Amino acid sequence: MRATEHDVVFEAVEEDAKMTKKIKFGVCGIGRIGIQHCQFFSQDRDRYELTALCDLDPARVEAAQAEFGGRGYTDFAEFLADPELELAIIATRSLDHARNAEQALAAGKTVLLEKPIGVTAEDYRILQRLVGTHPGQLFFGHNHRFEPAFRNTQAILAQGLLGNVHVIKLCKHHPFMRRNDWQMRLDCGGGQLSVWGPHLLDQGLQLLGAPVREVRSDLRRILTPGDADDHVHITLVGENDVVAELEISNAVALPGPYCTLYGDRGALRYDQDQKTIHLKYLDPNFQWPEASAQAETPALSQGMCAERELPWIEETRQVMPATSLWHQVEIEMVRHLFNALRQNIPFPVKSAEALEVVRITEIVKRQNPQFQWVG
Numbered sequence: 001m002r003a004t005e006h007d008v009v010f011e012a013v014e015e016d017a018k019m020t021k022k023i024k025f026g027v028c029g030i031g032r033i034g035i036q037h038c039q040f041f042s043q044d045r046d047r048y049e050l051t052a053l054c055d056l057d058p059a060r061v062e063a064a065q066a067e068f069g070g071r072g073y074t075d076f077a078e079f080l081a082d083p084e085l086e087l088a089i090i091a092t093r094s095l096d097h098a099r100n101a102e103q104a105l106a107a108g109k110t111v112l113l114e115k116p117i118g119v120t121a122e123d124y125r126i127l128q129r130l131v132g133t134h135p136g137q138l139f140f141g142h143n144h145r146f147e148p149a150f151r152n153t154q155a156i157l158a159q160g161l162l163g164n165v166h167v168i169k170l171c172k173h174h175p176f177m178r179r180n181d182w183q184m185r186l187d188c189g190g191g192q193l194s195v196w197g198p199h200l201l202d203q204g205l206q207l208l209g210a211p212v213r214e215v216r217s218d219l220r221r222i223l224t225p226g227d228a229d230d231h232v233h234i235t236l237v238g239e240n241d242v243v244a245e246l247e248i249s250n251a252v253a254l255p256g257p258y259c260t261l262y263g264d265r266g267a268l269r270y271d272q273d274q275k276t277i278h279l280k281y282l283d284p285n286f287q288w289p290e291a292s293a294q295a296e297t298p299a300l301s302q303g304m305c306a307e308r309e310l311p312w313i314e315e316t317r318q319v320m321p322a323t324s325l326w327h328q329v330e331i332e333m334v335r336h337l338f339n340a341l342r343q344n345i346p347f348p349v350k351s352a353e354a355l356e357v358v359r360i361t362e363i364v365k366r367q368n369p370q371f372q373w374v375g
């Protein structure tokens with residue numbers, strides 16, 4: 001049968017409605033981060049509608065319902081059976097993530113999974129399988145990919161101001177934090193490798209820009225009353241020979257910069273507060289003149305460098321947008337997820353990238369058998 005003009009217009013309107021239809025979402029695990037998801041996704045009223053809330057603790061469900069609305073559940077299976085629920089945001093404890101995602105996908109939901117997306121080798125296998133069986137339905141919440149300072153840094157690198165980067169240092173330093181919650185117990189899937197590890201690994205891999213050739217690591221327990229790692233040092237070497245040093249520590253009385261990059265035309269640095277980026281780079285018009293190293297002992301009055309002075313440009317840039325990074329990472333997740341689900345714009349955190357974080361985490365765990373890892 002030939003489509004009439006009316007059919008074509010109708011289909012276009014239907015397609016338009018599908019593209020803009022609100023995403024009915026629910027949050028499971030209404031803790032520190034779950035409540036943030038409730039807030040930031042609900043705030044985007046034109047694109048999202050909170051439909052369901054779930055937590056083992058009925059008081060948390062009631063409090064969140066009073067603030068955000070939606071139906072309340074204390075049982076995950078019942079939450080997943082909510083017929084209106086399209087997007088299930090999983091913000092339960094780390095050890096449950098992979099299995100919760102599996103259950104939610106089996107119930108036909110789209111899933112946004114909190115980090116760490118997997119904690120055990122078995123989780124890694126589950127996630128690998130789910131990515132294959134549910135394309136376009138499972139999204140990984142590596143939200144710190146969207147830190148404004150990190151995005152600004154990526155833009156600076158794309159401009160080529162630093163030349164070729166050979167060293168990346170990312171440090172999340174907490175000045176003497178004697179953390180004592182479940183996140184510092186290995187039997188609960190805690191430890192900084194799981195807490196901040198996914199964020200720094202994700203950023204480090206993005207900056208590295210090549211497959212990882214080598215992983216070296218050293219994990220310690222310095223201050224926490226728990227049995228988990230609270231000081232993490234990981235070195236990644238890329239197939240491009242770039243080195244990324246990642247450090248997460250609860251035991252640095254004098255925190256160092258969050259990010260430092262060395263390139264062959266300059267360097268970049270920003271502090272833990274991530275408000276400004278300090279740059280020092282060679283004038284983009286400058287070309288190195290030909291030079292060679294001499295075997296003779298130089299005269300005492302003579303320097304050791306081919307150039308006496310270099311045309312440095314030094315600047316401090318305000319990180320943009322100049323908002324709270326904690327809010328911005330949520331706002332960006334909300335926006336990108338809608339684009340992925342309704343506009344077919346690929347979600348910036350690709351599944352293979354998120355799985356690579358888990359693969360490296362497993363290597364780090366094997367390199368640090370002094371810890372009693374679960375699973």
Ligand SMILES: NC(=O)c1ccc[n+]([C@@H]2O[C@H](COP(=O)([O-])OP(=O)(O)OC[C@H]3O[C@@H](n4cnc5c(N)ncnc54)[C@H](O)[C@@H]3O)[C@@H](O)[C@H]2O)c1
Binds near residue numbers: 030032054075
């Ligand atoms: N992406 C980020 O920036 C970020 C920030 C903080 C936490 N996280 C991650 O989010 C997860 C949660 O962290 P948190 O600090 O919010 O923890 P939390 O302990 O504050 O909250 C977890 C909540 O999940 C509930 N819960 C546990 N099992 C459940 C189940 N089976 N069904 C329903 N509810 C259940 C608990 O009752 C609790 O309210 C962790 O894996 C953590 O690593 C991510």
